[in-house]
Amino acid sequence: MNTPERPPEPPPPPPPPSPQRRAPLGGDARAILSAAGPLFFLPPVMALADRAVTVLGVPLIAVYVFAVWLAGIVLIALSAQRGQVD
């Protein structure tokens, strides 16, 4: 492939949002998500789930970490899809 080719032009950025338009719900949701996400993985918060309990042989803290993680992924997926619509 030696013929020089230009990459396709990047899509033009969306026009500046007009001041009247409110941020879509997806916008609020993702802002809350990205602010709240790290809180669940702070050591003092995680210490709450650090108990001598196992779920199907797996320590509770490991179940907590992976469950919160997966929930976060689902929530970002929902907010990202909504964000795409606008």
Next chain:
Amino acid sequence: MLPAPLVLVIAGGYLALLFVIASTVDRMPPTERERLFTGVTYTLSLAVYCTSWTFYGAVGTAVRSGLEFVTIYIGPTLLLMAWWLLLRKMTRIAKAQRIISIADFLSSRYGKSRAVAMLVTVIAVAAITPYIALQLLAVSKSFRALVGDPGSTDIAFWTALLMAFFVIMFGTRRVNADESQPGIVAAIAFESIVKLTALIAVALCAMLALNEGALPGAAASSVAEALSDVGALPRDDGVRWLVLTSLSAAAMICLPRQFQVAIIENRSERHIALASWLFPLYLFLIAVVVLPIAAAGLVRLPVGAEPDLFVLTVPLAEGLSGLALFAFIGGLSSATSMVIVASLALAVMISNHILAPFLIGGSRGGGASGISATVLFARRVAIVGVLALGYFYSKATEGAGGLASIGLIAFAGVAQFAPALIGGLFWRNATRVGATSGLGAGALVWLATLLVPSFGVGEPVLAMLRTLVLPADLAQGPAAVDPLVFGTLLSLSINAALYVVVSLATRRTPFDQLQATLFVDALHRGRPEPVLRRSANRRDLFRLTQRILGPVETHRMFQEAGVSEGGDAVDSAFVARVEGEIAVAVGAASAHTLVTRVATGEPLTVDTAIALLAQTQDAIRVARELGVRSVELEQTADELRAANVTLNTLLEEKDEFLSRVSHEMRTPLTAVRAFADLLQDGELDETRAARFVAIIATEADRLTRLLDDILDLSRLEAGRAPLRRERFDAVAALRHAAEAMEGFAERSGVHLRVAADAPLMVDADWDRVTQVLVNLISNAVKFSGNAREVVLSAQAQDGMAVLRVCDFGGGVNTEILPQLFTKFAGSNEGGNATGAGLGLAIAREIAGGLGGSLELETTGAQGSVFALRLPLVVPAKA
């Protein structure tokens, strides 16, 4: 154990497959290729994040430190949650500014500073070389685990050599317009599938093994014990947890290879939105399978087995050598994809920011492709150099430390970019001196506390720093601070502090301010990018471009832009474009210097920089105003539409009026005509002739009155009828009108009774008021029916003189009620001898013109009451 030739053949075959994929994609027509590069491909290319450190090392970390391994994957998850804040802005800037590496990005932000670019490049090379070494080590270690002692074969060397070949083949074909490498991206996306599949397969095998319980002589005596070991929080104060999470979040954007795949190779912002959850899901899967593999290793392998190799040794111990081979290929995938992208990204940085200044100086520009060939050659040399450095590093540290510790040192190294990078995106006042000092100092501390000690030297410096900074009990002994935590926190705090303090203390040049604004406001600005006002002699610019890009490319570019032959000046937009194209080959800083040398422009002062930005802000304002204006236009259109409706109604009324007028005029005219014809025939006796003449005279009078009325009404309506103002007693006017109508009333057998006493002074037109009252009285008498009386009353009410005319007839016909005061309303009534039905319309116009009103107050079987209201004269204050 597997036979070495088999493993070599399979591994070689796999690498050949990568070559095929890369070259197929590179050869695809662009349109077809774009279909291949979806959000999923983008996500998979981000997974170059998961290197052999992840593939083998995550299990190793889980065995040594429990859940700590998940921090490396939670960090990027949290960063991607905020994709709309960071990644989107970065890609938009990179596209607008034609950024091709993280060094370019930081240098462009700080006034296209060469110092920043070089510093970033040096730090990146220092941090990434050990990381590349780690991959080579992992490949050779895993090979040894799979086939036993390979004898004299130096696997790390051959891997490095093959990788160098691969990157040179696909990464340095030419100086790309946007530095995107589709073939390489496709190959690493494929590798991401392979490594995830391999890990999941090994995890399934591990779960089967866990089912069979613990073997004697294993590290853990039961599955439960193994699981509680690998699934436990590390027993410390949690600072290391936080540091690791933050470092890995920063690595997502600071690692040159992540910057390459996430920012430079990004094709659409939608892909980022998709990757914001799909990539965390990938990481989640990678992390969740670590638990069973680590636990299986603990219960099925003898004590002392290397945890970093559990991914291979667990399937081997279960007798699944085919699966072990697949796992080895997975590990090879994760190692090669990292080596490919990292060495390419580093090579571009080295050639653009360190070698380019020398290349430009030394080049005579004779070649057909200008300096491009030299640049490509420099990149190839840089790739070989980087891989050679990695190889030697791996030889120097072979056997020492886990895989994870080397990776974390690299993370801490590139994290030095984070303050300047994030600050540069949001903080307008950050200066290049601030960025340079922060980066420099942070890198030095990182070097002294983390990198140099990893070679096993420089301990005294580290010990001195620890005693200097930390209290005695934290510097040494059992409670000593973790070396990684110490090095990371110390280097980053010094870095960030210097960055902020020096930025506040230094001034920015106007050009720095311009670049800063372009970065900070990237998401709020509309197109186009502001262009520095410069002009250049076409010949000079052509010569420069030719020297860098070669005659072929230069001719194409100049022709495309329609810049004619000759020595005329070219405009600023074209100069900016040329600078962008040159920047791809030699970096933004060099390109800026070179172009500035040939382009003459007004020197960039604060004023011009502000004017430049104002242009774009103007564009935004105009766009907004257009929005406002269109709303205004819509309002005007609405008003016009309403006016049109009114006009149409008026037009209909006018037509109606004209047809009524002609109808009203035809009746008397017909009579006049008929009697005139009879008179003309001349066979009439005197009396009859006299009667006919009298009728003609009456009808002529009627016509005259009608025309007078029409004229009167239209003058009143147009406000042209003069209304005199004089002070008189409304009661007197009422009596006068009653007297005038007495004769007419008596003939109709109706008595007019005036019920008023106190005078009511009004300021009005005596004649007109009398005219209205006469009209009302005449109507009242006419419609009195069998009633014998019409009552005229006058009284003061709410500051108005109210003159009422009450009859006791049958009331106004409900059918004509709505049009009572309009023209010709009464004309349909029988016996209307005196007027054409214009009376009430005229009366109302007069009342309105005098500041009063005329209304029908009540009507019905008991009679009707018309009320004329006129404003009372306010008694003058004495």
